[in-house]
Amino acid sequence: MRKAGNFVELSRNEIGKEDITGKTFLYEVSEQVVSDISHYLKQNVPDNEADTIFEYLVSSRFGDDSITENISDQVMQITNELVEQVSDKMGCNFIGIINELEKHMEPLIKRLKNNIHINNNLLEQIKMEYTDLFNVIKEVSAQVFPKFDLTEPDNNEIGYLTLYFAQAIESKSKQVNVVIMCSTGIGTSELLRIKVQNVFPNFNIVSVTSNNDLSVNKDDVDLIISTVKVSDKINVPSVIVNALFTQKDQEIVERKVNEIWSKKNEN
Incomplete structure (x- = not known):
């Protein structure tokens, strides 16, 4: 099998029900492809070839919507360990990329298991632009993946992983204008403000206000961090967090910031 000029070798792993869970449509497509090839060649193609095609489709991130x-x-486990160790070595909190990275990690692991190699046309540019980050991710990956009986990702894969961490760094370097809304007392509001500022030093906290302050203006504010649901009349992106601003809340905020900057870059 050839893909974009790269030879691909697939190991003959038997597909189990747990592999197909949530990806039934992809397996049905694989079976149909085998049937069509048999009809075209006018000879029987082994049914287990559908397993090979299925593995290749999953490894290529087809059906990505079902991965989440x-x-x-x-x-x-691999994603969390990778993020935790890279965060420690880089002195930067990357917890906000975990969800997106998990969606990338699923097909990456499939590729490692099936000896599928992909080409990264941006590799040299990534290595030049994010040299330290690339090297740290490569070092950590060499420790993490073998623990799960997986081969180390090659430089092409490391390059793609680096982009997720690089996006988080770029987002953190940009100032974000934030309003904090809190329905409780001044003490709780101030505690939330301090916690947010400590975790996200690039946040410019414009004000701390009571819940659903309709004077908040989208032109001046990028994000509302609130302990209560924000009124639909306020046309500003918002997230709801606990007043204690837990790690889960921090992940929610970071994902939202990444989403905001992605939309701005598209425009």
Whole structure:
């Protein structure tokens, strides 16, 4: 099998029900492809060729929308360990990229298991622009993946992983104008403000206000961090967090900031 000029070798792993869960449509497509090839060649193609095609489609991130709901324990463990170690070595909190990285990690692991190699046309540019980050991710990956009986990702894969961490760094370097809304007392509001500022030093906290202050203007504010649901009349992106601003809340905020900057870059 050839893909974009790169030779691809697939190991003959038997597909189990757990592999197909949430990806039934892809497996049905694979079976139909085998049927069509048999008809075209006028000879029987072994049914287990559908397994090979299925593995290749999953490894190529076809059916990506279904991945979020079917993240395996192995993917979550590898992703969390990778993010934790890279965060420690870089002195930067990357917890906000975990969800998106998990969606990338699922097909990456499939590629490693099936000896599928992909080409990264941006590799040299990534290595030049984010040299330290690339090297740290490569070093950490060499420790993390073998722990799960997986081969180390090659430089092409490391390059793609680096882009997720690089996006988080770029987002953190940009100033974000924030309003904090809190329905409780001044003490709680001030505690939330301090916690937010400590975790996100690039946030410019414009004001701390009571819940659903309709004077908040989208032209002046990028994000509202609130402990209560924000009124639909306020046309500003918002997230709801706990007043204690837990790690889960920090992930929610970071994902929202990444989303905001992605939309701005598209425009």
